[in-house]
Amino acid sequence: MKLKEALRNDLTEEELQHLIGSFDVVGDIAIIIIPPELEAKEGIIGDAIINIQKNVKVAAKRNGIVSGEFRTIPLKIIAGENRKETIHKEHGVRFFLNPEKVYFSVRSNNERKRVANLARPGEEVLVMFSGIGAFPLVIAKLSQANEITGIEKNKIAHEYALQNLAANRKINNVKLLEGDVKDVLPTFDTMFDRVIMPLPKTGELFIDIALVKLKKGGWLHFYDFQQEGSFDDSVEKVRTACQRQNRELIESESIVCGHPSPRVYRICVDAKIR
Numbered sequence: 147m148k149l150k151e152a153l154r155n156d157l158t159e160e161e162l163q164h165l166i167g168s169f170d171v172v173g174d175i176a177i178i179i180i181p182p183e184l185e186a187k188e189g190i191i192g193d194a195i196i197n198i199q200k201n202v203k204v205a206a207k208r209n210g211i212v213s214g215e216f217r218t219i220p221l222k223i224i225a226g227e228n229r230k231e232t233i234h235k236e237h238g239v240r241f242f243l244n245p246e247k248v249y250f251s252v253r254s255n256n257e258r259k260r261v262a263n264l265a266r267p268g269e270e271v272l273v274m275f276s277g278i279g280a281f282p283l284v285i286a287k288l289s290q291a292n293e294i295t296g297i298e299k300n301k302i303a304h305e306y307a308l309q310n311l312a313a314n315r316k317i318n319n320v321k322l323l324e325g326d327v328k329d330v331l332p333t334f335d336t337m338f339d340r341v342i343m344p345l346p347k348t349g350e351l352f353i354d355i356a357l358v359k360l361k362k363g364g365w366l367h368f369y370d371f372q373q374e375g376s377f378d379d380s381v382e383k384v385r386t387a388c389q390r391q392n393r394e395l396i397e398s399e400s401i402v403c404g405h406p407s408p409r410v411y412r413i414c415v416d417a418k419i420r
């Protein structure tokens with residue numbers, strides 16, 4: 147049953163107009179946006195979510211916006227069990243996480259699979275900004291890459307990533323490092339076939355250091371927020387960094403992988419670089 151239908155007897159017609167009927171489910175936690183007009187009814191809305199979705203045990207509302215270097219969001223529990231930790235399954239991988247303390251988007255699941263399917267057997271893959279290990283572990287699960295290295299600055303996310311690697315015992319080709327990529331990456335001797343940069347908004351500040359560790363003919367996956375019709379501006383960010391680093395962008399495609407607000411898209415520039 148849909149949330150609006152479930153609440154038909156509990157909310158007025160006007161309140162139903164304000165209700166956002168969709169929500170994300172991370173493990174057994176539902177995360178919903180409650181508009182200010184419905185704050186007094188948030189408990190009823192949370193109970194309704196738990197009633198209609200049997201796998202959900204906690205209902206939480208976004209209590210702010212995604213912000214800060216670690217891209218986290220405050221959550222307030224509005225119904226169900228009093229906890230914020232859960233286990234989320236994606237592409238056969240189990241992830242422990244607390245969605246308030248770390249960034250994790252269930253909506254990027256197809257994108258993680260898309261990139262994993264691009265990785266060729268034997269590749270060395272680098273995931274800058276690896277969070278709880280979602281990209282590294284999904285790539286390890288779905289590809290035959292040789293080794294996948296992740297770097298993450300949020301200590302809590304990194305600790306979850308280590309826990310997730312340990313929990314998925316069949317995966318043994320993932321290396322996870324804690325720290326700022328600006329400090330950690332220059333210490334590497336390895337050159338990578340593929341570098342993934344899932345940090346839209348500020349990721350462009352890191353393209354140059356990514357290029358230094360990308361093999362000739364390697365692929366860069368650069369994420370950006372972009373307006374419709376301006377995707378070439380994101381490609382230009384990569385091309386300009388290539389010029390600074392004496393490299394050449396030889397092939398690129400911009401893939402839409404999210405739509406966070408009405409006119410803004412989350413895109414990935416897949417760029418082959420010589």
Ligand SMILES: C[S@@+](CC[C@H](N)C(=O)[O-])C[C@H]1O[C@@H](n2cnc3c(N)ncnc32)[C@H](O)[C@@H]1O
Pocket residue numbers: 215216217249250251254274275276277278279280281297298299300303325326327328344345346
């Ligand atoms: C948008 S999230 C993506 C997380 C993860 N890749 C995923 O898809 O679930 C960006 C991540 O980059 C991390 N981060 C931000 N700046 C960083 C830096 N300078 N070095 C390493 N990690 C950083 C944040 O803590 C956050 O976990």
